[in-house]
């Protein structure tokens with residue numbers, strides 16, 4: 001079984017827009033307890049790689065068919081040093097960056113929404129750093145006033161962006177997902 005109900009959201013997002021393929025290298029941000037990791041590891045298969053990052057420790061997957069393609073890191077994605085560790089772990093081109101990061105809920109919607117958007121923007125920056133041309137990006141964000149502007153920024157970097165609320169997340173009605181497909185030309189690394 002899956003470690004979280006969240007697993008079904010990634011399944012549904014992937015069914016909708018085919019985000020992850022066999023042999024891919026995928027980076028999963030906000031990965032604990034590991035439901036998305038399980039789904040992503042199944043999709044990439046034994047020749048793929050999934051790197052999961054979270055503030056919380058992620059328990060190693062039990063399934064022997066998935067454990068080899070998964071690596072986990074504990075760290076804060078708002079810190080540059082965590083991003084550097086992710087870049088190092090990926091060791092080259094990344095095909096998809098997926099983020100289910102969410103803040104600890106304060107109960108005050110405008111604050112939680114602002115924090116969610118901040119995390120989503122951090123995920124976007126990470127995606128721009130890591131994704132190869134043609135790569136895909138999935139990100140969760142709570143609906144709110146600045147989300148359209150964020151969407152426009154993401155649209156500039158990808159062929160298209162679909163905004164959706166998967167069935168599995170309808171009861172948490174404030175969360176939406178961007179599925180950004182086909183990163184436009186990634187800058188060539190210059191080494192300086």
Ligand code: SAM
Nearest residue numbers: 004006030032033034035036055077100101102
């Ligand atoms: N996708 C996961 C799954 O399927 O099991 C569930 C993710 S849960 C909804 C959101 C996660 O985001 C939490 O585990 C939280 O610790 C993580 N998170 C929040 N802020 C973070 C940050 N700055 N850096 C890394 N992870 C963060």
